[in-house]
Amino acid sequence: MNTEDSRHALPYTDAKKVGAADFYFGINATFGFIQQLFGLEGLRRYWRGLGDKYYSPVSAAWKTGGLPAVAAYWRAFFAAEPGAEVEVILDSASVILEVRACPAITHLRAHARRIVPCFCQHCYYVSEAMAAPAGLTVRVEGGNGSCRQTFLPRQEHLPAQDLNQIKEAK
Amino acid sequence: MIGVYDFCGHYDWTFEWLRQTGGEALVREYWDEAIHQNSQRHACELIQQQGFAGMATYWGHTLSHEGAGYDTTVAEGVFRIDMHECPSKGFLLRNHLGAYHDYCNHCMGWIGPMLQEAGFAVDHEHNHCGQCWWEMRRLSDDNPPSGPGMLAGPHDVRLCPDWSQAGTKHDLYCRSNHPDHKV
Numbered sequence: 001m002n003t004e005d006s007r008h009a010l011p012y013t014d015a016k017k018v019g020a021a022d023f024y025f026g027i028n029a030t031f032g033f034i035q036q037l038f039g040l041e042g043l044r045r046y047w048r049g050l051g052d053k054y055y056s057p058v059s060a061a062w063k064t065g066g067l068p069a070v071a072a073y074w075r076a077f078f079a080a081e082p083g084a085e086v087e088v089i090l091d092s093a094s095v096i097l098e099v100r101a102c103p104a105i106t107h108l109r110a111h112a113r114r115i116v117p118c119f120c121q122h123c124y125y126v127s128e129a130m131a132a133p134a135g136l137t138v139r140v141e142g143g144n145g146s147c148r149q150t151f152l153p154r155q156e157h158l159p160a161q162d163l164n165q166i167k168e169a170k
Numbered sequence: 171m172i173g174v175y176d177f178c179g180h181y182d183w184t185f186e187w188l189r190q191t192g193g194e195a196l197v198r199e200y201w202d203e204a205i206h207q208n209s210q211r212h213a214c215e216l217i218q219q220q221g222f223a224g225m226a227t228y229w230g231h232t233l234s235h236e237g238a239g240y241d242t243t244v245a246e247g248v249f250r251i252d253m254h255e256c257p258s259k260g261f262l263l264r265n266h267l268g269a270y271h272d273y274c275n276h277c278m279g280w281i282g283p284m285l286q287e288a289g290f291a292v293d294h295e296h297n298h299c300g301q302c303w304w305e306m307r308r309l310s311d312d313n314p315p316s317g318p319g320m321l322a323g324p325h326d327v328r329l330c331p332d333w334s335q336a337g338t339k340h341d342l343y344c345r346s347n348h349p350d351h352k353v
Contacts, residue, residue, distance in 0.1 A: 012176045012265040016257070019174030022232065025209040027172060030184060033204035038191075046187060050172060054183040054269075080175035104171070111212075123171045 006076035009069070011057035021082040024104045031116045040118060047122050051129025062134035070095045070136065070151045083107060097149040105145040105169060119169040123149060124161055143167035178261040185270035197270075198349060201279030210280060218288045225249045225306060233257075241325035247313065249306045252327040256300040263300060274298055274341065279349040286347035294343045299335055301327050307345075315344070 007013050035043040052059070061069050071090035074097055078086040085101035108115050120143030127138040127149065137154045140147055144167040152158075172180055188196045206214065213232075216224035222244060229251060233240050239255030262268055274296045281304075285292055289308055293315035296302035303326070305315050318328040327333055334340070342353040 010176070012179045012261070012267065014175060014257075014261050014264070019177060020232070021174060022212075023174035023177035025212075026177065026181065026205065027174070029204040029208035030200075032208065033200055037196075046184075049187055050180060050183065054180055077171070077173060077175070081173045102171075103173070126172055 006072070006079055009061075009072040009076035010080070011055065011061070018080055018082050021103070021107045024107045025111070025113060027104065028108055028113060028116055028119065031119060031122065035116065035118070043118070044121075044125050047125035048129045051126040052133065055126070055130045056133075059130050059133040062131065062136060066134075067092075067095050067136075067151070070131075078103075094150050094152040096151075097147075099142075099147045099149065102145050102147070109145075115169040117168040117170070120144060120147065120166050121163065123147070124163075124166060127151070128161070139165075141165045144169050176261070178258045179265060179267050181258075181276070182262055182267055182273050183269045185273065185276065189270065198279060201276055201349065202283050205276075206280040206284045210284065214284050214287065217284070217290075221288070221290075222249045222306075241322060243322045243325065245321055247307055247311055248316075248321065250316070250321055251302075251304040252322050252325050253300075253302045253304075254327055254330065256302065259298070259300040274302070275349045277302075278343060278346070282343075282347040282349060282351075291345040291347060292343060293345060295328075295340055297333060297335065297340050298338055299332070301330065301333060303327050 031043060034046050038045070058073055061073065065072070067090060071088050074086070074095065075088045078084040078088070081103040083101065083106050084103040087098040087100070089096040089098065105115065105119070120140070124138060124140045131138050131151060132154070135154055136151055137158065139150045139161055142148055142165075147166075185197050185200075188200050213228045216228050218224070220227065226242060226244060226249065229242060239253075241252045241254070243250040243252070259274060262273060278292070278294060282292060285306060286309075290306045291309050293305040294302065305321070307313060316322075319326045343351060344353050
């Protein structure tokens with residue numbers, strides 16, 4: 001994926017092509033700080049807020065562009081994350097992210113950082129808050145360095161996300 | 171997933187979320203506990219162990235990774251940074267983001283306490299337009315900050331024509347270690 005070509009799919013763009021990996025330390029520390037003060041529910045409230053407010057331009061793009069826009073966003077997103085190994089698969093019914101090497105978990109582990117155990121749940125809560133206004137939903141399986149995330153249209157009878165399917169990060 | 175490419179955007183949004191949730195005191199607590207004592211503890215270790223050499227190593231690594239336009243000057247008893255194009259504030263300006271009312275204060279929010287712990291005080295000024303300067307000296311050193319151009323020569327950001335822009339407010343800190351100790 002050519003970062004220059006794909007960056008138009010991102011809501012906020014930078015002069016640099018790839019982010020600075022040490023900022024994963026900040027993300028992990030932020031989750032830990034909020035959870036310590038406000039508990040898991042407080043942390044989930046923060047994640048939902050990020051998804052439906054900060055990332056609202058992404059939701060708008062997904063609402064207009066549907067699943068191809070979802071795929072374009074994630075391709076551009078992971079092209080700009082240092083160390084990500086992710087395949088984005090688009091078909092007529094879904095977008096699947098096969099995360100073979102999560103850039104955040106990889107970097108935190110490489111630097112012996114204590115990872116917030118519920119770290120991987122943020123992928124569900126943030127993405128679900130981004131997807132819902134676009135008529136989409138997400139299901140996450142795995143975690144702790146590799147996972148599968150499936151984005152698909154919201155359906156009445158679809159089982160809710162089973163949080164037991166999301167592994168604790170270590 | 172939230173990532174590091176747009177980190178400065180959700181970092182800024184997080185400051186405002188914290189302010190709305192627990193007031194300005196919570197934002198200060200976050201900068202000190204989550205950023206200084208946790209996220210950036212590698213910087214604390216380096217500077218506590220190596221002093222000025224640790225500052226050169228830390229800021230050399232982090233600012234080049236963030237894509238900053240900056241100069242550093244090392245002289246007897248002082249380490250100086252002239253930031254001409256802050257990658258962090260620059261990201262917000264380019265993307266028209268600004269959830270929190272005083273984004274630039276976050277640097278003093280974690281760097282101030284970190285340097286105090288390592289035995290240093292800070293003279294610092296920023297213009298909220300992506301430009302700032304820093305001079306770090308030992309707590310026992312009473313020397314005042316340098317005048318424009320005296321230490322960094324032509325690299326001194328205060329000599330840039332856009333350092334003082336109409337309608338912008340500068341924040342100045344003298345021998346400070348706290349984000350609220352502005353002159």
